[in-house]
Amino acid sequence: MNKAERRAKIDARVKQGLLGRWYAICKSTEVRKDRPYGGKLLGRKVVLWRDEDGKIQCIEDYCPHRGAALSLGEVHDGNIGCRYHGLVLDGTGTILRVPAMPECAFEGRKVNEAYAVQEANDAVYVYIPSKERPEPPKLQLPEEFTSKDWTGFLCTAAWQANYQLALDNLADPMHGCYLHASSFTLAFGAKQDLLKLDNHDNGFHVSRVGQVGENFDWVEMVVEEGGLYCRLDIPYPPAAGPGGHMRIIGFVTPIDDDSCKVFFWRMRMVTGTAREAWRFMYRAALEPRHWHVLEQDRIMLEEMTDAAGRRDMLYQHDLGVSRIRQLVLNAASEQVDFEIAAELEAAE
Template identity: 25%
Template sequence: MIPNQWYAVLDSHDVPSGRPVSIMRMGERLVFWRDGPGKVACVRDTCPHRGAALSLGRICESNVECPFHGFQFDSSGKCRLVPALGRITPPPKVLAARSYPVREAHGWIWIFWGEAIDNLPPVPYFDDLDRLFSYATFPYPWNAHYTRVIENQLDVMHLPFVHYNTIGRGGRTIVDGPISSLEDETISLWVYNRKDDGTPARRPDEIPPTHRAPQIYFRFPNIWQNNISPDFRIVAAFAPVDEKRTVLYLRTYQRTVRLPILRELFNGIALIGNWYIARQDKSVVETQEPKRSDLHIGEHLVGGDGPVILYRRHRRALLDAAGIPEKP
């Protein structure tokens, strides 16, 4: 995982009020809870005293209380109370749980995975999703590394095969381009698939410039948008669980149907359709070897893989900058 970035790791509804929840993310067991006013906190779900799961405890005011000996920890991981020493005695500083900065925005819970710094950047999102949009979200667990799940959403060659009876109907197997660019930590992708008429695929530099908006946006490190139409979008968050698992959060946004019950009904039906399409992807992506993607994993890429290559290159550049070498 690329360090020092905001990752959307949960939907807001995943963390209820009144009790801590234990969730595996970023290769670690984490505990999330809401304090009195509802602000979300996140620390490693292992008590620094003797290793019990903090998530089995309860929330005391703003703190999480360990179920074993009642030590309390605040949202920064600092120990606030050791009952056995007495309320009057300051807890030893060494008793600190590893914490992560948390933001709740756009209906997601984000953690800043890395070293806590003073001036945290804003969470990355899509400015064009205004308040007129409503949405529904579906968490979909995959047995795949998050890089493979992301790459699948940048892969335009698979459409007529994996989705031959859904979004890839029509046998448009030739992939002209595709055009992809990277700016402001965002990959924009334009798709030019067509039927094979006996002419070869055109390279990106053979495609005339366009003013049309990209179909796909991917914002590092883990959110994606499919710009289906001005009023209908699909957004995904790729929440890394560990080296072999990812939760793909699928979310449909629309601003055509606004009446409350109809709106929920429409959003729910749209979500079922997208779950079906994602299920087609999942069955293939889970078989990919090696599990984790990187620049040099022995694959033989072709022209249509351009957006995947762009993703891999930029991810590798960010990892190199963080001093994380490519694993053999």
């Protein structure tokens, strides 16, 4: 493989999303025992359902008979049945029955790819294997998910923008005081500043130099072996009741080259009656305001051109943006080089 071919492969991997990672795909409540859920990530269509024990199964959303979407089918005794001619597969991707054709030779064959699944904090995660890491590493989750002091709500949305734009947006604290200037929570702070970046063993922290606690003033990107997420704080005005700032824990999942799904946990460190007060107020009054802010991000990203960022004129405030791009590019290069080496070895 020549240099240009290698580079094209790496660019395609960056655009599609890294393999060998856990990705959030949907809310836990969306996957049920009585009907399948169809989703898409990194260009692959998958179907999820719960078996008799309530455990989530996930295989390619593809019927091996003639290619119907299994997500249009039914769950029978913990297995998935195709709506078109009734073929039944289990959670390992093995054909159990071909009811229209007695003693069909296809029964017992494992034909569909099956994916590892994990549920955590109201979300479902799917592992997309890579050549170098076919088996899933531990799913690393933020400590807020298991802490008794934090409480929160998961919100998800599909955006018609490549996932890289959503990552760039999260790594860019300077947009808060501009894009969200008319919002309930992000209307404050200076409109000029410098940014600084600190690298950590697992990711980096980018923050405004001139202010803390006034706006979306810092973000931490956590890059673990099997995934990537971010945390940031949004100051909460006194009108939002007792408790400190609101913390956002964000995950981004590539759907395909032109769309992604964002998973944001809106969390607060509040206990006792203050917790109940905030949870009530969130549902009763605050949630639409938070959605309004997120819509501003969605519209901005969906209307953006040049998703690859090749014509960007980055300046000092884009330290986080260039760092996250670099991390993804490095990981994609490693992945592609491993694949090239494995192919060469196989050919020898």
